[in-house]
Amino acid sequence: MTKRKWKTGIAACMVSTAILTACSQSTDPQTDAASSAKTDSAIVVNYTKDELNTEWDAANATSIELTDSGATFNETDWVSFEGKVLTIKAGGTYVLSGNSANGQIVVDAEDEVAVHLIFNGVSVTNEDGAAVNIIQAEQTILTLAKGTENSVKDGAKYEKTGEDDPNAVIFSKDDLSINGSGSLTVEGLYNNGILSKDELKIAGAQLKVQAKDDGIIGKDLAAIKDGNVTISSGGDGIKATNSKEDDKGNVALETSTIAITAGAEGIQAKNTLSVNGGTYTIAAGGGSPETVSKKAEAPPGSTSTSPEKVSKEQTGKGLKASQSITITDGSIQVDASDDAIHSNGDVTISGGTLTLETGDDGIHGDGQVTLSGGKIDILKSYEGIEGNAITISDGTISVNSTDDGVNISSTSETDDPNNDSSKRLLTISGGHLSVNANGDGLDANGSIAMTGGTVLVEGPMSDGDGALDYDETFQMDGGILIASGSAGMAMASSDSSKQPSILMTYSEVQKAGTLIHLEDSTGEAIATVAPSKDYQAVFISSPDLKKNETYSLFSGGKSTGTPVNGLYQDGTYSGGKETVSVTLTDTVTWMNESGVTEAKNNMHGAPNGGMPGGSDGNNFEKGQKPDGQPPSGEKGELFDGLDENVKKEAMTILEKERSGELTREEAQQQLAELGVEMPQRPTDKK
Structure with missing residues (x-):
């Protein structure tokens, strides 16, 4: 009996997603570094040399030819064929080709050497179980040979359906890696497409996965680097499922091209999800509705929510993670019935191009949402960006929403036993943000602080909402903010702000497209903007505004400049009618066609856009209304x-x-x- 030779030494060269390190020799590729580690910003996945190696030594490999009636291979102790099952019993390299109409490939290797399967033109169908079943192995690496087309398929029913039995076309109880420049089609009629009960890594492979339930699953890790993957699934597209260990249950995607059509979530991680480069097209839960309807809210004092409001646990989210989502680069297009991007913890976006359409929130984080770069277009949403705290420091962001555009959500006593409102903060220090909202434009169940950037808000004409809405304070210390919308709940920044601002209320509704032009006493333009919606109030704050200076506000006319989201940053204004001219003696100046007016009471019952008793509410205990009653959390009395x-x-x-x-x-x-x-x-x- 001839025994096949295999290599007992394996050279391991750890390749990080960001850094190429020096190569070292090791009998175990896993001893050089952990396969994945979570950092404060993202997941770093290490790929061993073997996991990236697509070549093999034919002299030290076992060739296996599959047929409908069996398998042909050199006699060896390490390979057997019985019934319809080809079993590989030891580590080494195995080159498979041919077709098996009703067969199965099993890996059951007890040694500590990786099993390297080469699919060199393979087609395997198993009508009553997994096509590839990896029972045990130190590690299994599946290489798709260059220029080959390969396929695996299961049937609609499995013989064994216990909790620990296979439930995917390719099923592995241990680590599984897939690489190579060939292609693999996976058709899962029973349940899942590809599943690893440990770590699943895909490097450079071209995969087409169709699954009745989930497409690709890695329990501890699902990582794809330089892959070309198409998934059509009745359940989730890609997921990591380990929720019991803090450093596992991660999804890491890098420089890949991935298209997902999923009946449930597009991509889901029980811990952390990160995207670093690549192109991603995701349709989840049937996609967003043609029109996102305005949903009724619970009445004051009620703890119930409208049945029309989408549950945060409902399926149909684009990208979802239980702990955090980090996006550093890449082109991401999401069309989802529920949130496009959803984290039960934090969301961090520092780069990339995101185009989002959703039946609920565009970006939702139960914790901190941090936007520091990239281009984000939320074309359709119920609420655009929602988080317990939101920080915007850079990037170009466009929001279209049926309800609130940017919303600092209220914190429940369960989440925050101390009910610390200081944590509920919208901070804007840079970037360009434009909001078109039918609800509140910028809505903070807490406070707003702005020190830089450009923000354009087109709010609602409903007097139940406003372009600006906040519960505590709005410290306006820098940047350009122009917010137009209804007059009934119009709010300005707090009197304690360092940068002057005006809030103009018109006696009649101004038609969409009617230019607003503000200039100083020398005729120098401060701002020229053309809202795309009707408006009756406008708030303007700019670093060019100075106290004790006189400014004139014009309506109508035209500009020779080119508008960006309605704001003209160049050109010459002419032809408008002067509406009012005032001298700014206060940090916040309220005005109408007659001139300076007193700050009106807004829907919060407070002048100057603050809490009752003044701009910062110092006349009352924190959170109390004038009658001493606890705050209802609603928009006024x-x-x-x-x-x-x-x-x-x-x-x-x-x-x-x-x-x-x-x-x-x-x-x-x-x-x-x-x-x-x-x-x-x-x-x-x-």
Whole structure:
């Protein structure tokens, strides 16, 4: 009996996703470095030399030819064929070719040498189980030989369906790596496509996976580098499932081309998900609806949520992680029925180009959302960007939302027992942000701080929302902010701000496209903007505004410049009508066509856009209303003095009018039946 020779020494050269290190000799490629490690910013995946090696030594390899009736190979102790099953019993290199209409490849190697399978033109179908079943091996490396087409397929029913039995076309209980420049088609009629109960790494391979449930699964790690992967799955596209170990359950994608059509989540990690370069096209949960409808919110004091509001646990998210999502580079296009990008922890985006369409949030983080670079276009969303805290320091960001554009969500007592509102902060220090929102433009259930960058907000015309909305303070110390929208809830920055601003309220609604032009006493332009939506109030803050200087506001006319999201940064303005001219004696100047006005009470019951008692609420204990009642977390006290139940019903009616469920006349009628008068809008006043 002739025994095959195999190499007992394996050269391991660890190749990081970012750094190429020196090569070293080792009998075990895993001893040189951990396969993956989580850093504060991303996952670093190390690929061994063997995991990247696509060549083999024919003299030291076992050749196996598969046929419909069996398999042909040199007699050896390390390979057997019985019934329909080809079994590989030891580490080494095995070159497989041929077709097996109803067979199976099994790896059951007890030694400490990697099993290297070369698919050199292989087609395997197993009607009642996995086509490739890796029971045990130190590591299995599957190489797709250059220029070859390979395929594996299972049947709709498996003979064994226990919890520990295979449930994928390619199933591995140990580490599995796939490489090579050939192609592999995986058709999973029973359940999953490719599954590893340990780590799964794909390097440079071309895969087409179709699965009844999940496409590609790595329990501890699912990593793809330089791959070309297409997935169509009834469940998730790519996922890592280990939720019991803090450093495992990661997905790491790098410089790959991946297209996913998934019935559930596109990509899901139980721990951390990172993307560093490549092109990704993801359709999840059937994609976003043609029109994202405005969803009714819970009435004041209610702990229930509208049944129309998408659950954060609902499937159909594009990229999802339980701990964090990090994107440093790459082109990412997501069309998802639920959130496009969702983390139960943090989201960090420092580069890349993202195009997002979603039936719910564009970017959602239960913790910190940090945007420091790249280009983000949220074409369609319910809420554009949502997080417990959001920091924007760079990048070009465009948001279109049915409800709030950028939202600092409220923190529950479960998440924050101390209810520390200082953590709920929208910070903007750079970049270019444009928001088109039918709800609040910038909405902070906490505070806003801006020191730089350019922000353009086109808010709603519904008086139940505003272009700017915050609960505590808005410290405006730098940058350019122009926010237009309705007048009913118009808010300005806090009086403690270092940079001057104006808030203009018009007596009549201004039509979409009507230019707003602000200039100083010498005729130098401060800002020229053409909102694409109707508006009745506009807030402008710019480093060029100075206290004790006089400025004129014009309406209409034209500019020879080129607008960027409605803002003209060059050109000459002419032909407009001067609406008002004022001298800025305060940091925040409220004005209308008659000149400077007093700061009005907004929906929070506070002048100057702050908490009751002034811009920072110092006249009251933190979070308290003037009557000493605890804050409701809602947008103001329109109906102070009413019975609480009547107040709730009245606010519910206003919410329905805001969402379009009721006409204004219907809302007036229902309020009248409660004995409540419809609050006046500025346009109602004569």
